[in-house]
Amino acid sequence: MKINGNAIRPGMVIEHQGNLWRxxxxxxxxxxxxxxxxxxxxxxxxxxxxxxxxxRSSETVERAHxxxxxxxxxxxxxxxxxxxxxxxxxxxxxxxxxxxxDQLPYLQDNMTVTIESYEDDPIGVQxxxxxxxxxxxxxxxxxxxxxxxxxxxxxxxxxxxxxxxxHIEAGTRIVVNTADGxxxxxxxx
Numbered sequence: 193m194k195i196n197g198n199a200i201r202p203g204m205v206i207e208h209q210g211n212l213w214r215x216x217x218x219x220x221x222x223x224x225x226x227x228x229x230x231x232x233x234x235x236x237x238x239x240x241x242x243x244x245x246x247x248r249s250s251e252t253v254e255r256a257h258x259x260x261x262x263x264x265x266x267x268x269x270x271x272x273x274x275x276x277x278x279x280x281x282x283x284x285x286x287x288x289x290x291x292x293x294d295q296l297p298y299l300q301d302n303m304t305v306t307i308e309s310y311e312d313d314p315i316g317v318q319x320x321x322x323x324x325x326x327x328x329x330x331x332x333x334x335x336x337x338x339x340x341x342x343x344x345x346x347x348x349x350x351x352x353x354x355x356x357x358x359h360i361e362a363g364t365r366i367v368v369n370t371a372d373g374x375x376x377x378x379x380x381x
Contacts, residue, residue, distance in 0.1 A: 193255045197247030198230045205237065205310070207254040208245070212237045212310060221246075237315045240289075258308045258315070265303045273299070273317075275307065284314070291317045297350040298323050298370045319370045324379040325349050326365050333358040343375070 200206065204215045213234035222228040227248060234243045247253065263275035263284070272285045286307070288296060298319055299305075308316040329347040343355035346362075354368060356375045365379035 193257065194252045195255050196249055197251035197253055198228075198249040200230060200232050200247060200253065205256040205258055205308075205315075206234075207256050208234065211239075212256055212315065213243065214316075216242075237310075256310055258310055259312075260306050260308050260318075263305055263307050265299055265301065265305060267301070275305070278304065286314050286317065290314060291319075294373075295319050295370060297352050298325075298368070321370060322367045322376055323370055324365050324367050324381060327356065327360055327362055330356065330360055330362050330364075 198220070200215050200218055202215050202218055206213055206215065214237055215232050216235050217233040219231045220228065221231050229246045229248045232245050232247060234245055235241070236243070262278040264278055266274045266276055266283065268274070268288075269285070271288050273288055273291065274283055274285050276283050284307075291299060295317075300323065303320070303323075305320070306318040307314050308318065326349045327346045328349050331344045331346070333344065342358060344358060344360075346354055346356045346360060348354055348366075348368065352368075352373055354366075354373055354375055356366060360366060360375075360378070365381060367376040367379050368374065369376050
């Protein structure tokens with residue numbers, strides 16, 4: 193599907209120079225001389241290389257058609273992750289690189305994820321927006337810091353550090369945003 197060059201948004205996958213690229217960052221630029229353009233930082237899905245490209249509104253780019261399917265995470269074996277199709281119960285093994293280093297600690301057993309495929313070739317794994325985790329360590333609250341919203345560091349069960357409100361203690365389950373690792377709320381379970 194062809195789209196205008198200025199319609200590219202972060203997260204979109206496009207075909208450019210014979211490869212598949214995911215838009216990481218976009219910025220509209222209007223120089224004093226010449227026409228406006230969209231500055232896009234692209235990351236090659238298969239090789240991981242980055243490219244900065246300028247697209248004008250008069251240019252068209254090919255948006256890649258991705259199929260998305262729900263899978264259940266089963267187990268990790270070396271650097272491969274094993275998933276099961278929620279409908280057909282077929283199992284597939286995918287490299288950890290498709291999840292990303294920052295998302296990998298949030299992957300839990302039996303978690304339902306969305307796997308993006310291009311021509312039946314998996315190219316990415318999307319985790320749920322939030323995940324519930326237990327706090328294993330939490331620093332003590334410093335008295336007198338209640339005038340402004342103060343957060344304290346805490347260690348989660350997956351080994352990731354997170355800033356939490358003062359009332360969160362060790363053993364409490366909290367909801368964490370998987371995109372940036374930030375505290376959302378106390379878990380309701």
